[in-house]
Amino acid sequence: MTKDGIVVYYGLYEIAPYAAGIREFLIPFSTLRPYMKTKLAQ
Numbered sequence: 481m482t483k484d485g486i487v488v489y490y491g492l493y494e495i496a497p498y499a500a501g502i503r504e505f506l507i508p509f510s511t512l513r514p515y516m517k518t519k520l521a522q
Contacts, residue, residue: 485509485510488505
């Protein structure tokens, strides 16, 4: 988790070739807010 959202990391070869490196994707809290029960992101 970061201050902006949740970061998902994929290892080498999981979704891209080795040359692409470790892939990471940020899911912003603004996208997750409707699904959250607690007010972690305001």
